[in-house]
Amino acid sequence: MLEIRTVVMGVGDMPRAVEFWTRALGYVPREGEARDDWTVLVPAGGGHGVAVALDVSATPVQEHPRVHLDLYARGTADQAAEVERLVSLGAERVDWDLYPEDPDFVVLADPEGNRFCVIDPTH
Numbered sequence: 174m175l176e177i178r179t180v181v182m183g184v185g186d187m188p189r190a191v192e193f194w195t196r197a198l199g200y201v202p203r204e205g206e207a208r209d210d211w212t213v214l215v216p217a218g219g220g221h222g223v224a225v226a227l228d229v230s231a232t233p234v235q236e237h238p239r240v241h242l243d244l245y246a247r248g249t250a251d252q253a254a255e256v257e258r259l260v261s262l263g264a265e266r267v268d269w270d271l272y273p274e275d276p277d278f279v280v281l282a283d284p285e286g287n288r289f290c291v292i293d294p295t296h
Contacts, residue, residue, distance in 0.1 A: 179213065180223055180242065183230025184285045187212060189263075190227045193284050196262050198244075200225065234286035237271070242289040243278070252293040256281065259291070 184190035200214035210229045216222040246252035269280040277296030
């Protein structure tokens, strides 16, 4: 049986991407090492969770990516607070043209332009 343990994202500026995602997720570079071309981020303190690997890429960011991260908040107020926190870390709100009526998610882009969503599971 297979299981997902790592999600890989392309980035253009590794230090900027490491700075954003470590602060956004509370993750740390695996074995304390952030390389210039490849860095794997894992939950701090040996916690459980899917690792996020950052890989230097020259491929342009997709406006409507086929794969993206969904980050779950605890509820509506937490979703709003997390969106504001992520924006303060360098994320940008995306003027998403595919929002359904009354969405349970907010689309953001990290400093590299990679799209991700913050979900309100109580919506």
